[in-house]
Amino acid sequence: MLIGLRRHKDKKEIMLEKFAKTQWRKARAFLLSRYSLTEDECADIFQDSLIVLWKNIKENKVDAEDSCLSNSTYFLTICRNKAMELLRVKNRYVTTSYEFNPSEDHFDYQENQVDKILLMEDDEENAQKEKEALVRDIVRDLPSPCNELLWGYYNDGHSMKMLAEMYNYASENAVKVTKHRCCEKFRMRYCEKKKSLF
Amino acid sequence: MNDNEDKRLERQLFDDDRISRFMQGHMDAEKETAFLEEIKDDEDLRNRAITQARLVKGMKQVDEEIKDAFRQSDEQAIKRIAQNATNSTNSPQSTSRWLAVAASVALIVLIGFKSYDYYDTISLGREYADAFPVSTIIRGDATVEVESELSMLFENIVKGKDLEATTSRLATLWELSKKDTYNDYTDYAPYIGWNLAVGYLQDYEKKKAKEILLEMSQMYPEETAIGQSVHKIVQEL
Numbered sequence: 001m002l003i004g005l006r007r008h009k010d011k012k013e014i015m016l017e018k019f020a021k022t023q024w025r026k027a028r029a030f031l032l033s034r035y036s037l038t039e040d041e042c043a044d045i046f047q048d049s050l051i052v053l054w055k056n057i058k059e060n061k062v063d064a065e066d067s068c069l070s071n072s073t074y075f076l077t078i079c080r081n082k083a084m085e086l087l088r089v090k091n092r093y094v095t096t097s098y099e100f101n102p103s104e105d106h107f108d109y110q111e112n113q114v115d116k117i118l119l120m121e122d123d124e125e126n127a128q129k130e131k132e133a134l135v136r137d138i139v140r141d142l143p144s145p146c147n148e149l150l151w152g153y154y155n156d157g158h159s160m161k162m163l164a165e166m167y168n169y170a171s172e173n174a175v176k177v178t179k180h181r182c183c184e185k186f187r188m189r190y191c192e193k194k195k196s197l198f
Numbered sequence: 199m200n201d202n203e204d205k206r207l208e209r210q211l212f213d214d215d216r217i218s219r220f221m222q223g224h225m226d227a228e229k230e231t232a233f234l235e236e237i238k239d240d241e242d243l244r245n246r247a248i249t250q251a252r253l254v255k256g257m258k259q260v261d262e263e264i265k266d267a268f269r270q271s272d273e274q275a276i277k278r279i280a281q282n283a284t285n286s287t288n289s290p291q292s293t294s295r296w297l298a299v300a301a302s303v304a305l306i307v308l309i310g311f312k313s314y315d316y317y318d319t320i321s322l323g324r325e326y327a328d329a330f331p332v333s334t335i336i337r338g339d340a341t342v343e344v345e346s347e348l349s350m351l352f353e354n355i356v357k358g359k360d361l362e363a364t365t366s367r368l369a370t371l372w373e374l375s376k377k378d379t380y381n382d383y384t385d386y387a388p389y390i391g392w393n394l395a396v397g398y399l400q401d402y403e404k405k406k407a408k409e410i411l412l413e414m415s416q417m418y419p420e421e422t423a424i425g426q427s428v429h430k431i432v433q434e435l
């Protein structure tokens with residue numbers, strides 16, 4: 001039983017470690033390019049922000065403030081706010097063409113609309129849970145650049161413009177085409193796994 | 199891509215946009231109804247819409263799992279995770295730093311090994327340099343020029359002097375001494391070979407020294423003085 005408990009804890013920590021590493025890559029790139037911070041300043045902001053995220057989730061503040069934001073978008077907003085605070089304290093100013101606010105630059109997906117489409121799937125009721133588990137397995141382990149683009153678009157709700165800027169694409173159209181191809185790859189993988197499962 | 203493929207991609211990108219707008223609730227009621235009808239009749243559009251809907255739903259569920267993981271964690275664990283992420287070996291800087299350190303260590307080890315081998319080889323050459331004193335080798339049977347040159351070359355090897363030029367000349371004489379036709383160097387063959395090998399060792403030409411010594415071990419039986427010395431030095435190499 002103790003071994004079982006220990007294994008469960010590792011899985012949870014692994015998930016958080018993976019989340020933290022992904023967010024560090026995003027936050028670091030975002031803070032360095034937008035606010036001209038040093039590496040140490042970025043690291044300090046990141047570490048403080050992760051504690052704030054943890055506290056807010058624990059105290060159910062996240063859902064109260066804005067239940068539409070993904071963990072990543074919410075976290076980047078905390079990082080942004082901390083960066084602004086630091087700049088104010090140090091009397092440094094941001095000179096970007098427009099002020100990026102992750103919590104504003106995003107689209108929300110409505111659950112009821114998503115469900116309307118899923119109802120069209122020709123499937124038996126009792127296979128839904130298995131299919132959902134299959135999708136979760138695939139999305140937890142997407143390769144780059146599909147990981148960044150699909151999560152960025154379908155979970156964080158970022159615009160094509162935002163994704164092009166975040167991931168250094170030449171244009172919004174380049175993001176659209178790559179995202180489209182990633183969707184096709186996801187669909188093929190999902191269909192293959194579904195066949196072997198059912 | 200040809201024109202048909204371009205048009206097909208353009209259509210699909212347009213449909214992707216419509217699927218997203220539907221899921222975001224950005225269509226008016228009339229357009230929504232028309233869109234749902236279209237999905238019912240168009241299998242390809244339906245499959246792509248379902249794919250994207252599955253992505254949205256699946257990612258939201260994984261996001262909730264991450265929230266649950268946060269809820270079950272304590273502050274210490276989060277601090278540790280945050281520190282590990284920023285010190286992560288996945289970051290390009292840390293990876294480069296570790297690679298640089300590993301390369302430096304490898305270089306130091308390699309240099310250390312090479313230094314030890316260099317000293318060892320040179321010392322071996324010096325130890326055996328006067329195994330056969332020049333006075334015992336040159337007997338006055340050959341011409342004055344040949345003996346004079348051989349004395350000078352063998353003395354150079356004993357003193358470890360002008361090794362590159364000396365071994366180069368001795369290599370030529372070694373080949374001459376092994377010829378089937380008798381010549382001024384035939385009788386001196388074993389000592390020419392020996393001094394050549396020892397000269398190579400002193401000049402840290404270990405591979406060349408080994409080749410000569412292995413050749414000599416085939417030519418001179420172990421019962422002979424030269425054979426015995428060759429056998430001994432080969433073992434030490």
